[in-house]
Amino acid sequence: MSIHVIKVHGSDVPEELRESGVTQAFCIEDEAGQRLYSDNDLEVTRLAASLALQESLNEKRP
Incomplete structure (x- = not known):
């Protein structure tokens, strides 16, 4: 399980x-990209x- 959050x-x-005036944001990327x-x-x-909870639940399923 891997979730990445970057600014x-x-x-x-x-x-x-950017069109709404945002100059910085956060990007969340899951294992699937x-x-x-x-x-x-x-x-x-x-x-x-x-997303982390969802991935964890998916890993526990047989």
Whole structure:
């Protein structure tokens, strides 16, 4: 199980967030390489915890 959260700046921020004036955001990447972006640190924490729990449950299934 591996969830990565990194802070991104400038052109690494997705265009839809930059258009709303966001200059830095967080990127959550799961084991499958799926990336989710948010500029809200509480939302990022919630999403990362949810993804980690989901991956943990998937690993325990036979």
